[in-house]
Amino acid sequence: MSSNRILLVTGASRGIGASIARLAAKRGYDVAINYAGNEAAAKAVVEDIKKEGRRGIAVKGNMGNPRDIANLFQEVDRQLGRLTDLVNNAGIMGFPSRVDALDPQTLKEVIDVNVTGAMLVVGEAIKRISTKHGGRGGTIVNMSSMAAVLGMAGDYVWYAASKGAMNSFTVGLAREVIGEGIRVNAVSPGLINTDIHASAGQPDRAERLKSVIPIGRFGEPGEVAQTVLYLMSDEASYVVGANVSISGGR
Numbered sequence: 592m593s594s595n596r597i598l599l600v601t602g603a604s605r606g607i608g609a610s611i612a613r614l615a616a617k618r619g620y621d622v623a624i625n626y627a628g629n630e631a632a633a634k635a636v637v638e639d640i641k642k643e644g645r646r647g648i649a650v651k652g653n654m655g656n657p658r659d660i661a662n663l664f665q666e667v668d669r670q671l672g673r674l675t676d677l678v679n680n681a682g683i684m685g686f687p688s689r690v691d692a693l694d695p696q697t698l699k700e701v702i703d704v705n706v707t708g709a710m711l712v713v714g715e716a717i718k719r720i721s722t723k724h725g726g727r728g729g730t731i732v733n734m735s736s737m738a739a740v741l742g743m744a745g746d747y748v749w750y751a752a753s754k755g756a757m758n759s760f761t762v763g764l765a766r767e768v769i770g771e772g773i774r775v776n777a778v779s780p781g782l783i784n785t786d787i788h789a790s791a792g793q794p795d796r797a798e799r800l801k802s803v804i805p806i807g808r809f810g811e812p813g814e815v816a817q818t819v820l821y822l823m824s825d826e827a828s829y830v831v832g833a834n835v836s837i838s839g840g841r
């Protein structure tokens with residue numbers, strides 16, 4: 592099913608992206624991962640991809656920087672060949688604050704990566720995947736968040752809004768490119784056990800909010816990866832423009 596498929600996962604040296612990259616290799620994809628700076632973590636993911644007998648590469652780059660995005664795609668073209676699938680995963684939160692105390696630099700960085708960069712990444716992917724551009728067709732999965740509908744008052748309203756943009760983007764994009772052989776969907780994880788919470792200064796976040804998650808625990812990156820791989824598979828052939836929540840009922 593996934594033979595000869597070439598997947599790019601942005602932000603995939605750790606967390607949800609790394610889990611998707613590892614599972615994709617098990618399912619037969621060659622995988623390019625992107626990362627921001629943690630070379631050791633990126634190398635470990637590439638090693639695991641190769642252990643599955645697949646080709647794997649890691650390309651450093653800030654997905655909030657258009658030059659780095661262009662370079663990432665050139666490296667994938669050069670080292671792996673023509674892309675067939677994208678998981679548009681890179682995303683950052685910034686430190687929590689109310690909106691009236693929001694640091695303009697934090698806002699800029701979050702929007703640059705989560706909105707502007709994410710859309711530019713998709714544009715580059717379409718140029719490779721779309722049959723209109725001579726590609727073979729394939730899939731795109733955008734990484735949204737339950738934050739988009741929960742709003743995150745007092746914490747990360749701007750982050751929630753950036754993921755709201757991803758939700759609208761997914762609906763329109765899915766309709767724009769389905770006629771060119773690209774199935775676009777999104778996933779909206781709830782609280783997932785990754786470094787993102789500690790990176791934003793809240794290492795105890797998942798533990799603290801456990802009681803508001805109906806299933807009674809936070810999710811694991813592998814639980815998100817399973818859904819993403821399903822959306823990429825032929826089993827999801829009629830799933831277009833969907834946004835699947837993976838949130839333990841929250």
Ligand code: NDP
Binds near residue numbers: 608682704781
């Ligand atoms: P992590 O913080 O655990 O992982 C971050 C990954 O992204 C690392 O590989 C890191 O690279 C890379 N990265 C960070 N900044 C950039 C950047 N500017 N450009 C490229 N790569 C970057 O994140 P998660 O796995 O938790 O989150 C992944 C996605 O899932 C994000 O879009 C997030 O918003 C979303 N999400 C997460 C939830 C959660 O509870 N964890 C819930 C809902 C959505 P390096 O290792 O080099 O630093």
